[in-house]
Amino acid sequence: MTVNVLFAARAENWDTYRAPLSDALDRAGVAADLRTDFPPELVDYIVYAPSSPLRDFTPFTRLRAVLSLWAGVETITGNRTLGVPLARMVDDGLTRGMVEWVTGHVMRHHLGMDAQITGQDGVWRKAIPPLAADRPVTILGLGELGRACGETLAALGFPVTGWSRSPKSIPGLLCLHGPDGLTAALDSAQILVLLLPDTPATTNVLNAETLARLPRGATVINPGRGTLIDDDALLAALDAGQVGHATLDVFRTEPLPADHPYWAHPRVTVTPHIASETRAETASQAIAENIRRGEAAEPFLHLVDRDLGY
Structure with missing residues (x-):
C-alpha cells in the first residue's frame, strides 16, 4: 500500500531533499508518494520544517505523524491543531x-x-x-x-x-x-x-x-x-x-x-548559525525510518514531549 507523504518546507528545501528522501524511503521498503501538494484529507505523514507556512493541521484528517526536519520544534509544540505524534530531528x-x-x-x-x-x-x-x-x-x-x-x-x-x-x-x-x-x-x-x-x-x-x-x-x-x-x-x-x-x-x-x-x-x-545543519542524506534516513515504523505499527523515534517542549 502506498503512503502519501507531504513535504512542507520552503522550495529550496524540496530541491535538496526530493532525491535523498525518495531514495531513503525506497531503501526502507516504504512505497510512498512524496509531494509538496496533496489534498489534506489524503495525507498520511508530513515532513515538516518550521519555516513552512503550514500552521493549521485540522484538515489533515488521516494524518499519522509530523516528522520535523529540524532539531528545534519550539514553533510547533504549542500548536493546538496538531493532535498526532510529533518527532524532532535526530540524525x-x-x-x-x-x-x-x-x-x-x-x-x-x-x-x-x-x-x-x-x-x-x-x-x-x-x-x-x-x-x-x-x-x-x-x-x-x-x-x-x-x-x-x-x-x-x-x-x-x-x-x-x-x-x-x-x-x-x-x-x-x-x-x-x-x-x-x-x-x-x-x-x-x-x-x-x-x-x-x-x-x-x-x-x-x-x-x-x-x-x-x-x-x-x-x-x-x-x-x-x-x-x-x-x-x-x-x-x-x-x-x-x-x-x-x-x-x-x-x-x-x-x-x-x-x-x-x-x-x-x-x-x-x-558565527552565522552554522554549528550544525541538518544534512539531507542522513536526515532523510531518519525520516524514512520513522515512516517505516509507523507503517509497521512500531513506536516512533524521538517523539516530542509537548509538556516539556522538546
Whole structure:
C-alpha cells in the first residue's frame, strides 16, 4: 500500500531533499508518494520544517505523524491543531556536525589560539595553556547533542560536568540536575557550552545572576538557542571581565542585525548559525525510518514531549 507523504518546507528545501528522501524511503521498503501538494484529507505523514507556512493541521484528517526536519520544534509544540505524534530531528550528520563545531571552539579557547593568531607582531609571547585535565567544561543540556559533545570532550581529557532539568547518567561525565545542580555546574565552568532547547523554562537561563556564578574570565559558547541568553546581561559581564569571551552561533533575531553590539564587541565571536545543519542524506534516513515504523505499527523515534517542549 502506498503512503502519501507531504513535504512542507520552503522550495529550496524540496530541491535538496526530493532525491535523498525518495531514495531513503525506497531503501526502507516504504512505497510512498512524496509531494509538496496533496489534498489534506489524503495525507498520511508530513515532513515538516518550521519555516513552512503550514500552521493549521485540522484538515489533515488521516494524518499519522509530523516528522520535523529540524532539531528545534519550539514553533510547533504549542500548536493546538496538531493532535498526532510529533518527532524532532535526530540524525548522525547533525550530531557529528555539532560535536565538531563545539570541540573546535572549546579547543580554540582552551589553547588561547586567538592571541596566537592575532599576535603576529614580532613579539615572542610564550603562554602555555593548562592541560585539558585542568580546564573544567560544563554543558547545559544533555540531550543527544549535549551527550555527544560531552563524551567527545571527556575523551580528550577535559573534566566535563553536564546539567539537565531531569536526572541523567552518562559514563565519564558528572551529571547534575535541578536548581541546585545548575548552581554547582556553573561554579566550576571555565568553559560553558549551551545546548538546551528553547522552552519557557530555559529562556534567559544565562542571566546576570547565573553569569555571576561562573569563574571570572570564563568562556561562553552558545550553539543552542538565542533565547538562552539575556543579551544585556552577557554584554555587561563581558565589559566587566566576568566573562572573558563569548562565541555565539544563535541569536534571538537571525540574521543578527548589523547594528547589534555583538558584532563590534572585542570579546565576542559571531558565527552565522552554522554549528550544525541538518544534512539531507542522513536526515532523510531518519525520516524514512520513522515512516517505516509507523507503517509497521512500531513506536516512533524521538517523539516530542509537548509538556516539556522538546
